[in-house]
Amino acid sequence: MIRRLLTLTDTFRKRLGMDRAIAYVFAARACMILGSTGMVLLIVHFLSKVEQGYYYTLLSLVNLQVIFELGFSFVVLQLAAHEAVHLRFHPTGEIEGDPPTHARLVAIFRKTLAWYCVAGLIMGLTLFPAGVLFFHRTAPGTGATWFWPWTSAAVAIVVLFVLNPFCSFVEGCGQVRQVAGMRFAQAVVSIIAAWTAMLLGKGLYSPAMAIVACAATAIVFLWSRRSIFRGLLRAKYDRNALSWRTEVWSFQWKIAITWLCSYFTVQVMTPVLFASRGAVEAGRMGMSISVAGYLWNLVFAWMSTKAAPFGQLIAKREFAKLDHLFFRTLWQSLAVLGVLILLCMAAVLFIQKFFPGFAARMVSPGAFALLLLTAISTLVVQSEAIYLRSHKEDPLIWQALAVAILTSAGAYFAAPRWGISGTSIVYFVCSGVVGPISATAVFRAKRRFRQRAEAAVGSLRAEAIS
Numbered sequence: 026m027i028r029r030l031l032t033l034t035d036t037f038r039k040r041l042g043m044d045r046a047i048a049y050v051f052a053a054r055a056c057m058i059l060g061s062t063g064m065v066l067l068i069v070h071f072l073s074k075v076e077q078g079y080y081y082t083l084l085s086l087v088n089l090q091v092i093f094e095l096g097f098s099f100v101v102l103q104l105a106a107h108e109a110v111h112l113r114f115h116p117t118g119e120i121e122g123d124p125p126t127h128a129r130l131v132a133i134f135r136k137t138l139a140w141y142c143v144a145g146l147i148m149g150l151t152l153f154p155a156g157v158l159f160f161h162r163t164a165p166g167t168g169a170t171w172f173w174p175w176t177s178a179a180v181a182i183v184v185l186f187v188l189n190p191f192c193s194f195v196e197g198c199g200q201v202r203q204v205a206g207m208r209f210a211q212a213v214v215s216i217i218a219a220w221t222a223m224l225l226g227k228g229l230y231s232p233a234m235a236i237v238a239c240a241a242t243a244i245v246f247l248w249s250r251r252s253i254f255r256g257l258l259r260a261k262y263d264r265n266a267l268s269w270r271t272e273v274w275s276f277q278w279k280i281a282i283t284w285l286c287s288y289f290t291v292q293v294m295t296p297v298l299f300a301s302r303g304a305v306e307a308g309r310m311g312m313s314i315s316v317a318g319y320l321w322n323l324v325f326a327w328m329s330t331k332a333a334p335f336g337q338l339i340a341k342r343e344f345a346k347l348d349h350l351f352f353r354t355l356w357q358s359l360a361v362l363g364v365l366i367l368l369c370m371a372a373v374l375f376i377q378k379f380f381p382g383f384a385a386r387m388v389s390p391g392a393f394a395l396l397l398l399t400a401i402s403t404l405v406v407q408s409e410a411i412y413l414r415s416h417k418e419d420p421l422i423w424q425a426l427a428v429a430i431l432t433s434a435g436a437y438f439a440a441p442r443w444g445i446s447g448t449s450i451v452y453f454v455c456s457g458v459v460g461p462i463s464a465t466a467v468f469r470a471k472r473r474f475r476q477r478a479e480a481a482v483g484s485l486r487a488e489a490i491s
Contacts, residue, residue: 053205053212053326060216061319064231065312067223069386076228077386078304079171081311084232085295086156087178090186093148096280097140098193099332100273103417104133105197106336114198119256125266130198132267134257137190145187153179159296170229177233185236188243195250201333207246214238272417279419283410286429290456291318293433294448301441310445313388314452317396320365321404327358328408335415344479348472351412355405362404366397392449399457406460409468420471424463431455 068077108130112122120127156179160171196204218238219231247254267273294314299307331354338347373393377384387393410421432455439447 053209055323056209056212056216057319057323060212060219061315063216064219064223065316065386067220068228068312069383071223071226072228074308074386075304076170077308077312078299078306079174079308080229080231081295081308081315082299082304083156083171083175083178083229084315085292085311086159086175087182087232087236088292090148090152090182093144093152094186094189094284096284097137097144097277098190099414100277100280101133101137101190102193102197102332103336103415104267104273105130105194106199106333107340107417108133109198110337110340114253116252120260127260128263128266131257131260131262132264134194134254135262136267136269136273137194141187141190145183148186149179149183152183174229174233177230178236181233181236181240185240185243188240188247191247191254192243195247195253197333197336198253199333200250201330204246205330207242210246211239211242214242279422280414282422283419283425286425289429290425290432290452290460294436294452297436297440298445298448302444306444309386309388310448312386313393314396316369316387317393317400320369320397321362321400321407324358324362324365324404325407327354327361328404328411332411332415335412336417339416344475347412351408355408358404358408359401362401366400370394370397388445388449392445395449395453395457399453402457402461406464409464413468413471416475420467421464424460424467427463428455428460431459 068080072080108126111126112120112130114120120130153176156175157172160175192204192207215235215238218234222228222231222234291314295307295311298310331350334350335347338344338350370390370393373384373387373390376387377390388396406421410419413420432452435451435455436448439451443450
């Protein structure tokens with residue numbers, strides 16, 4: 026019986042495509058969902074409705090780090106993946122392989138180090154006063170409520186910001202499973218830290234404590250891989266091995282814009298409601314949109330762990346395997362997300378009927394359904410983006426910019442007039458309908474273009490052989 030059960034479990038796992046890396050990331054995001062669920066209960070118990078609004082607005086402002094991150098972590102991952110596939114890494118830190126490829130990897134690492142030292146400094150000098158100015162103008166006379174929670178969160182996020190690209194670099198070098206395990210550890214310790222702050226009566230410090238825990242975990246992980254970094258630092262550095270302008274910046278500036286657009290299509294909702302309708306409505310939207318976001322992020326583990334393998338397949342020009350892996354992963358993730366959304370909606374209706382006090386802290390079931398439907402569209406768009414960006418390009422830039430402008434303008438117009446219901450409809454129409462239709466059109470056009478190009482190359486090779 027036990028053997029049969031194990032066989033069925035293994036078959037089910039293979040059908041879902043859940044390898045160890047996915048399992049780690051899925052577990053990490055499942056922990057985040059459980060932690061967020063627990064945090065929601067703690068917020069309802071320990072924070073007032075006004076404080077809840079501060080909590081979620083503070084989280085939205087912390088996410089302004091994307092302005093400084095500019096999507097470079099993903100760029101680092103893909104640059105490293107395209108080079109590392111041709112190299113061999115030893116536990117001692119030595120790297121074997123083609124010298125020019127090795128030189129390019131060294132250049133990627135050294136330029137990443139320089140970029141993030143400068144970007145971290147600029148972020149620290151900009152993000153903190155921006156948050157102070159926002160809260161001072163929207164909530165005058167309540168500085169004691171937000172000042173120190175915001176200060177501690179801003180400092181912590183700068184530290185984590187500087188560490189993240191080096192985790193991406195290690196992942197691009199083939200340690201996908203190890204980085205996924207580190208992310209799982211980050212999820213566990215951040216939940217413990219955030220809950221502890223809430224239980225000690227310091228609820229608004231929870232975001233800062235969670236970020237500190239994540240940064241500490243990243244430091245421990247990177248220290249255990251210090252031999253790799255030591256070898257790259259000691260290797261001869263050829264500045265000309267990698268052209269920043271043609272190979273990095275031409276890709277990065279597009280990623281940067283789409284990264285910013287992702288903020289304005291999701292995170293802007295809470296601050297806009299905070300400024301126009303007050304902390305209570307902002308808190309309801311913040312809590313609800315976070316739940317929907319956690320669902321698609323949980324399932325996105327299937328696709329995000331494929332970023333490095335996608336890049337390696339492209340480097341080896343194995344496009345048939347690339348497409349097979351992508352579409353299989355996409356359908357697996359959509360199936361899992363569909364089940365989770367049905368369960369989540371059932372839970373929302375249950376809470377609405379039997380726990381009206383708790384339900385009052387969230388948006389209405391109708392608005393929540395729109396947020397969940399948008400989560401499906403978001404998963405599709407982000408999956409297509411991973412596929413396209415693995416080619417070291419981002420053709421979705423103008424699509425993302427258009428959706429972000431529509432969403433931000435619509436939220437700014439709808440929030441003062443119709444509050445949560447209006448912003449939910451705007452979010453669904455822009456990100457849930459316009460977003461996936463336009464992104465899929467670009468995705469299909471790019472795939473057709475690549476297939477025609479590959480067919481032309483194949484014909485030329487056949488003619489050369491004959």
